[in-house]
Amino acid sequence: MRIKHIPVLLDRSVDLLVRDPDGLYLDCTFGRGGHTRKILEKLSEKGRLVAFDLDDDAVKEAKMISNENFEFYKTNFSEINQFIENDSLTGAIIDCGVSSPQLDQAERGFSFQKDGPLDMRFNxxxxxxxxxxxxxxxxxxxxxxxxxxxxxxxxxxxxxxxxxxxxxxxxxxxxxxxxxxxxxxxxxxxxxxxxxxxxxxxxxxNSELESLSRCLESLKNKLIESGKIVVISFHSLEDRIAKQAFKNKPNLVEKKIPLFEGELKQEFKVSKVLSPTDTEISMNPRSRSAKMRIIEKL
Structure with missing residues (x-):
């Protein structure tokens, strides 16, 4: 039986992400394809979307999407350097954590409410x-x-x-x-x-925090100017990593030394936390703890 997954903050996240329909976008955590399908709806014939996931069920779901603008790779999203060139990416979305189908399938071992093997592997x-x-x-x-x-x-x-x-x-x-x-x-x-x-x-x-850190570090060089990263997290550690990864470090120079224009320019702007609305929480109770940040390359 195919278990439906309701992506958290779906409309808002994609609306904030896709500003150029001709651009190159990345769905780092394909899951069951909710964000991917929404992004594809907004792309032009020139636009392109690449998605990653390690889960076998995600691979099956990706094969059901027939779109020339879409590419899928069974790999960890920390490996984006192998697939995306520097200064080419218009936007990326990362939806951290486990999906509803993974939780609801007892045999995957993610749930403490249904008996299953002590597994918990995405891959x-x-x-x-x-x-x-x-x-x-x-x-x-x-x-x-x-x-x-x-x-x-x-x-x-x-x-x-x-x-x-x-x-x-x-x-x-x-x-x-x-x-x-x-x-x-x-x-x-x-x-x-x-x-x-x-x-x-x-x-x-699943080495989730290590993978997230590596992915975010790689994305710094992949984004074009004004490119955006949307990070949806459910854990304070994930949110902290996203925030700290793009924290602008102060220039370590003496006050008296003259600086050339642009030397103090910030590289990235990190938004405040955006949360699900009451309406979304009522429709999808698992979204209650979700936090979304938008990171923009300046």
């Missing part, structure tokens, strides 16, 4: 899985992942419970892991007890 060809981390990493390594990537303040206690349990028997599936985390947590919150831990493990399995 099924890679060796590292959530099970590898849970059953082979040290207590400190697991704790560090939960703290650094999930900002889980009970990370040490959760890691300790995981180690104790795996010493007795194998942790069997996502619901088993979620129950261990729930048992370990002393603080009660509105969110499910395993939310932060599952997010952290998924990000570790």
């Amino acid at each position: 099924k060809d890679q060796e590292l899985t959530c099970s590898t981390i849970i059953h082979n990493y040290s207590e400190k390594e697991i704790s560090d992942i939960l703290w650094k990537l999930g900002e889980e303040d009970e990370s040490r206690r959760i890691a300790r419970f995981i180690i104790k349990r795996r010493e007795l028997k194998k942790i069997d599936g996502t619901l088993d892991l979620a129950n261990i985390i729930k048992e370990a947590k002393r603080k009660k919150t509105k969110k499910h007890a395993a939310t932060k831990s599952f997010q952290a493990l998924r990000m570790a399995v």
